[in-house]
Amino acid sequence: MRLRSLLFVPGDRPERMEKALGLNADALILDLEDSVAPKAKPHARQAVANFLRSAERRTKLLVRINPLDSGFLDEDLAAVPEARPDGLVLPKAEGNMSVEALAGKAPGIPILPIATETPAAIFRIGTYASVRAHLFGLTWGAEDLPAAIGALGARDETGRYTSPYELVRSLTLFGAHAAGVPAIETIYPAIPDLAGLAAYAQRARFDGFNGMMAIHPSQIPIINQAFTPTAEELARAQTVIEAFAANPGKGTLQIDGRMVDAPHLKQAKRLIESGKDLP
Numbered sequence: 001m002r003l004r005s006l007l008f009v010p011g012d013r014p015e016r017m018e019k020a021l022g023l024n025a026d027a028l029i030l031d032l033e034d035s036v037a038p039k040a041k042p043h044a045r046q047a048v049a050n051f052l053r054s055a056e057r058r059t060k061l062l063v064r065i066n067p068l069d070s071g072f073l074d075e076d077l078a079a080v081p082e083a084r085p086d087g088l089v090l091p092k093a094e095g096n097m098s099v100e101a102l103a104g105k106a107p108g109i110p111i112l113p114i115a116t117e118t119p120a121a122i123f124r125i126g127t128y129a130s131v132r133a134h135l136f137g138l139t140w141g142a143e144d145l146p147a148a149i150g151a152l153g154a155r156d157e158t159g160r161y162t163s164p165y166e167l168v169r170s171l172t173l174f175g176a177h178a179a180g181v182p183a184i185e186t187i188y189p190a191i192p193d194l195a196g197l198a199a200y201a202q203r204a205r206f207d208g209f210n211g212m213m214a215i216h217p218s219q220i221p222i223i224n225q226a227f228t229p230t231a232e233e234l235a236r237a238q239t240v241i242e243a244f245a246a247n248p249g250k251g252t253l254q255i256d257g258r259m260v261d262a263p264h265l266k267q268a269k270r271l272i273e274s275g276k277d278l279p
Helices: 016-020 038-054 071-080 097-105 125-134 144-149 163-179 194-207 217-226 231-246 260-272
Strands: 006-011 027-031 060-064 087-090 110-112 183-185 209-216 253-255 258-260
Touching: 006 016, 006 217, 016 027, 016 038, 016 163, 027 038, 038 183, 060 110, 071 097, 087 097, 097 125, 110 144, 125 163, 144 163, 163 183, 183 194, 194 217, 209 217, 231 260
Parallel strands: 006 027, 006 209, 027 060, 060 087, 087 110, 183 209
Antiparallel strands: 253 258
C-alpha cells in the first residue's frame, strides 16, 4: 500500500469525500472521531458507509473509528466494516493489546494505530512488532498527548516540537520500522504555511518516515512531492547497486570520490523499491 499522503475528511461531509477522490492523495481517512460531534456520529457513520459502497476506488479509503473505550466503537463497527474499507485508523492506541482487541472485532481489516495519544501509549510503542500482521503502518499525533498531561502545548514559539514530543516522534519512527511497516508522519497544522509544510515533510522523509497525514487539500501535492524519490536520487541509487554488482568481492567502494559500503547499498535498494509503484 503506497502511503505518501493521507488526507483527513470529516465523516459527516459526504460532499467533501467525493471531491477528495480527485486530489491525488494516496489515501483518504474518512473520520468518525474528532472532526465529528457526538450528535452527528450516526449521520457520519451512514455517510461513510454509503461512500465506501459507491465510491470509485481511485485511492485507498480508510476510516478513523472512535477509540476502543469511547462508547462509540461498537456502532462504528456495526456500520463500517461490511462496506469494505481498505483499513481502519485506530486513535488512542496503546500498543499490541489495542490492535489485538480491534482485530478481534474487525477481522481481516488492516489497522493504522495512532500510537502516542496517551501517556501509557508511549511505553508500548515497542510492542507493535508482535502484531505486524494486522498493521499497514504506524503513526503519531501531538495534539491529544499535551492535553492528557496538562502541558501548555507541544511546540515552542518557533513552531518546532519541544523535546518530549520530539521523543515520541522518534519512538514512533523506530517502532514502525521495528515492526516492518510504514512510518507515517503526523499532520502539519498551519494550513497557510506551505513553505513550512514543505520543509517539515522533507525533514520527515530525510529522517525515515514513509508518508504523512494531511488536513487540507492544498497540502497534498507538497507532501506527495516530498515523499517521491527524484530522478537524480533514483539514478544515484542505481549507480550504487550496479557498482556493487560489478564488484561482488568488495565490501567498500569509491563512487564519485565518496566511500560507500553495505548500508549505502541497502539504502539504495530501498530507494529503488520505493519508486517502483509511483507514476
